[in-house]
Amino acid sequence: MATIINLKDIKKSIQSVDIVAAMKEGFIHYSNEKTVVPPVGELLFEDPPGDVHIKYGYIKNDDFYVIKIASGFYNNSKLGIASSQGMMLIFSQKTGQPVAILLDEGHLTDIRTAAAGALAAMYFAPKKIKAIGIIGTGIQAKLQLQFLQKNNPCKTVWVWGRTLENTEKFKAELSPDFDIHIAKTPAEVAKNSTLIVTTTPSEVALLDAKDILPGTHITAVGSDTSDKQELDSKVLQKADIVIADSIPQSKNRGEIYRAIKDGTISEEKIVELGHVIQDPALQRTNDDQITVVDLTGVAVQDIMIAKAVYKTYMNTKI
Amino acid sequence: MATIINLKDIKKSIQSVDIVAAMKEGFIHYSNEKTVVPPVGELLFEDPPGDVHIKYGYIKNDDFYVIKIASGFYNNSKLGIASSQGMMLIFSQKTGQPVAILLDEGHLTDIRTAAAGALAAMYFAPKKIKAIGIIGTGIQAKLQLQFLQKNNPCKTVWVWGRTLENTEKFKAELSPDFDIHIAKTPAEVAKNSTLIVTTTPSEVALLDAKDILPGTHITAVGSDTSDKQELDSKVLQKADIVIADSIPQSKNRGEIYRAIKDGTISEEKIVELGHVIQDPALQRTNDDQITVVDLTGVAVQDIMIAKAVYKTYMNTKI
Numbered sequence: 265m266a267t268i269i270n271l272k273d274i275k276k277s278i279q280s281v282d283i284v285a286a287m288k289e290g291f292i293h294y295s296n297e298k299t300v301v302p303p304v305g306e307l308l309f310e311d312p313p314g315d316v317h318i319k320y321g322y323i324k325n326d327d328f329y330v331i332k333i334a335s336g337f338y339n340n341s342k343l344g345i346a347s348s349q350g351m352m353l354i355f356s357q358k359t360g361q362p363v364a365i366l367l368d369e370g371h372l373t374d375i376r377t378a379a380a381g382a383l384a385a386m387y388f389a390p391k392k393i394k395a396i397g398i399i400g401t402g403i404q405a406k407l408q409l410q411f412l413q414k415n416n417p418c419k420t421v422w423v424w425g426r427t428l429e430n431t432e433k434f435k436a437e438l439s440p441d442f443d444i445h446i447a448k449t450p451a452e453v454a455k456n457s458t459l460i461v462t463t464t465p466s467e468v469a470l471l472d473a474k475d476i477l478p479g480t481h482i483t484a485v486g487s488d489t490s491d492k493q494e495l496d497s498k499v500l501q502k503a504d505i506v507i508a509d510s511i512p513q514s515k516n517r518g519e520i521y522r523a524i525k526d527g528t529i530s531e532e533k534i535v536e537l538g539h540v541i542q543d544p545a546l547q548r549t550n551d552d553q554i555t556v557v558d559l560t561g562v563a564v565q566d567i568m569i570a571k572a573v574y575k576t577y578m579n580t581k582i
Numbered sequence: 583m584a585t586i587i588n589l590k591d592i593k594k595s596i597q598s599v600d601i602v603a604a605m606k607e608g609f610i611h612y613s614n615e616k617t618v619v620p621p622v623g624e625l626l627f628e629d630p631p632g633d634v635h636i637k638y639g640y641i642k643n644d645d646f647y648v649i650k651i652a653s654g655f656y657n658n659s660k661l662g663i664a665s666s667q668g669m670m671l672i673f674s675q676k677t678g679q680p681v682a683i684l685l686d687e688g689h690l691t692d693i694r695t696a697a698a699g700a701l702a703a704m705y706f707a708p709k710k711i712k713a714i715g716i717i718g719t720g721i722q723a724k725l726q727l728q729f730l731q732k733n734n735p736c737k738t739v740w741v742w743g744r745t746l747e748n749t750e751k752f753k754a755e756l757s758p759d760f761d762i763h764i765a766k767t768p769a770e771v772a773k774n775s776t777l778i779v780t781t782t783p784s785e786v787a788l789l790d791a792k793d794i795l796p797g798t799h800i801t802a803v804g805s806d807t808s809d810k811q812e813l814d815s816k817v818l819q820k821a822d823i824v825i826a827d828s829i830p831q832s833k834n835r836g837e838i839y840r841a842i843k844d845g846t847i848s849e850e851k852i853v854e855l856g857h858v859i860q861d862p863a864l865q866r867t868n869d870d871q872i873t874v875v876d877l878t879g880v881a882v883q884d885i886m887i888a889k890a891v892y893k894t895y896m897n898t899k900i
Contacts, residue, residue: 265588265685266669266685268586270583300625300626302623302624302625305620305623305636305638306620307618307620307638307639307640307647308618309640309647309675312676314675314677314678316638316647316673316678318623318636318638318649320623320625320634320636321625322625322627329625329627329634331636331651333649333671333673335673335678336678337676337677337678340677340678343677345677345679349673349677349678349679349680350678350680351584351671351680353651353669355634355651355653355667357627357632358630358655359632359655359658359661359663359667360632360634360653360654360655360658360667360668361663361667362667362668362669362685365683367583367584367680
C-alpha cells in the first residue's frame with residue numbers, strides 16, 4: 265500500500281531537505297545521461313481553459329521511478345481555488361509497485377524551480393552583487409528571492425511587475441526582510457541589479473541587451489514554451505556564457521530556442537547546466553562577464569524532489 | 583482532498599456496475615470523436631525488465647479527466663508479487679483538482695478488457711454457439727469466459743494453453759461451472775468452437791484460416807503491440823467483417839496492423855467498434871459470416887471504468 269503524503273506533511277518534510285543540493289545532483293545525473301526522461305505528456309482543455317502536463321522518468325539503477333501530474337486551470341482564481349494543481353507519484357523501479365503519493369498541489373514544482381534558480385546563482389552570480397533584480401511579482405518571484413538568500417545574502421532588491429497593485433503587494437509582503445525598490449520599467453531593474461531573475465509568462469521581451477550591466481547574471485525562469493520570451497535575443501548574444509538546463513528542451517522552448525530561431529546565437533554557444541557545474545573551465549572566469557541560465561524545467565528535478573521529500577517523511581515518521 | 587479507494591473497495595463497487603454497458607457507451611463516445619485521447623506515454627526498464635504505460639484522456643464536456651498508470655514487471659512472480667501494477671487517477675475537468683485515486687493494481691484494466699470482449703460477442707457471436715473456444719489460460723482467459731456468460735450462457739468450452747500444467751489448472755478451476763475440454767492444438771479449439779477468444783502474448787500466429795468454422799466470431803485480445811500476433815493474416819482475409827476497437831491504434835499494433843502490413847487485407851475493410859454497434863447495417867447479417875474483433879485497448883475504457891467505480895463507491899458510502 266502506497267504511503268499518502270499530504271501538503272502539510274510535504275511542507276514540513278521539505279524544511280529539512282537541502283533542495284539546492286538535490287537539484288545539483290539531479291542536473292549532473294541528467295547531463296551525464298544517467299536518466300531516462302521521455303517527452304512530456306500533455307492534455308488540453310478549452311472550456312474552462314486548462315492544461316495538464318505529465319512529466320515522468322527515472323535515474324538509472326535507482327530505487328524509484330516518478331510521475332508528476334501538474335495542471336494550470338487559469339479561471340480557478342474566480343472560484344477561490346489555486347490555478348496550479350497536481351501530485352507526484354513514486355513507484356518501485358524493481359517491481360512497479362506504488363511507493364508513495366505526494367499530494368503536493370503543485371507546490372513541489374514551485375520549490376524545485378526556485379531551487380534551480382538558487383543553484384544557477386551559486387555558480388554564476390558575480391562575487392559582489394549590486395542588487396537582486398526580480399521581474400514579476402508572483403509566487404515564483406517570491407520563492408526565487410527567498411532561495412537566493414541561501415548563498416547570496418543580498419538584501420537590496422529591485423522589482424518590476426506588470427501591475428503596480430501586485431508590485432506593491434510584493435513589496436509589502438517582503439519588506440520586513442528586504443530593502444525593496446519598485447522599478448517603473450524592466451530596464452530600471454537591469455540598470456540597478458547584477459543578479460536578475462525573470463519569472464513572468466510574458467510573450468514579448470522585457471529586458472534589452474543595452475540595459476544589462478557588466479558582470480550581470482540572469483536566470484530566466486518564466487519562458488518554458490515556444491511562445492514565451494522575457495529576454496531580447498540580443499541579451500543572449502551579448503552574454504559571455506549561455507546555459508540551458510536541458511539542451512534537448514532548449515531546441516523547442518525557452519529563451520535559447522527564441523534566440524537561435526532569430527539567428528542571434530548559434531547552438532554551439534549553449535552549454536548544459538549539469539556539465540557546467542562539474543567543469544570550472546565552463547564557469548565564470550571574471551566579474552565582468554555576463555551570464556544567462558535558461559530554465560525550462562526538467563523531469564529530473566521532479567524525480568529528485570519527490571524522492572527527497574519521501575525519504576525525509578519516512579525518516580521522521582520512525 | 584482526493585478520495586483514496588483501495589483494491590478491496592474497488593472489487594466491491596464494481597459488482598454493481600454494468601461494465602459492458604459502460605464500455606459500449608465509451609466506444610460510442612470514442613468513435614463519435616467525443617473524446618480526447620493523446621498518445622500513450624511509455625517508460626521502459628531493463629534490469630529487471632519492465633514497462634510502464636500511461637494512458638490518459640477525457641470525454642468532452644464531462645466532469646472528469648483520467649490518468650491510468652499500468653505496469654508489467656515480468657520477474658515479479660519470482661518475488662511472489664503480481665506482474666501487473668498500477669493505479670487510476672480521476673481529476674476534475676473544470677479545475678484540475680484531484681478527485682479520486684483508485685489503487686487498482688491493474689485489476690480494472692483486466693476487467694475493462696474482459697468487458698470489451700463481452701461487448702464484442704454481444705454484437706457478433708452467432709445465434710447458436712457450438713462451444714466457446716479459449717486460447718490461453720491466464721487471468722484474461724478466465725475473465726473473458728466469465729464475462730461472456732452475461733449474454734452467451736454457453737457452458738461447453740474448448741481451451742488450449744502453451745503448457746499442459748496451466749491448462750489443467752484452468753480446467754480444474756473452472757470445471758464447477760463449465761464443461762471444459764482440453765485441446766491438443768489451437769486448431770482443435772477452432773474446429774470445435776464458434777465463439778473464440780484469443781488471450782496470449784504470442785508473437786507467432788496460433789489460428790489458421792482453414793480451421794475456422796462458418797459462422798465463427800473471434801475476439802483477439804492478446805495482441806496489443808506491433809510484435810504480437812495470434813491470428814494468421816488469412817483469418818482476417820477470410821472474415822466477412824473485421825472490427826477494430828480503435829482504427830488509429832490498428833495502424834501500428836494488433837492483428838489488423840499485421841494483416842495490413844502483410845498485404846492480406848486493405849484498410850478499407852476495417853470498421854470501428856463504436857460505429858458498428860450504432861449501425862445494424864455494419865453488423866452480422868447471417869449465421870454463416872465469420873467476424874473478427876481486434877481489441878488493442880483504448881484509454882476511453884479506462885476513463886469509463888474509473889468513473890463508474892468512483893461513482894458507485896461514493897453512492898454506497900452515503
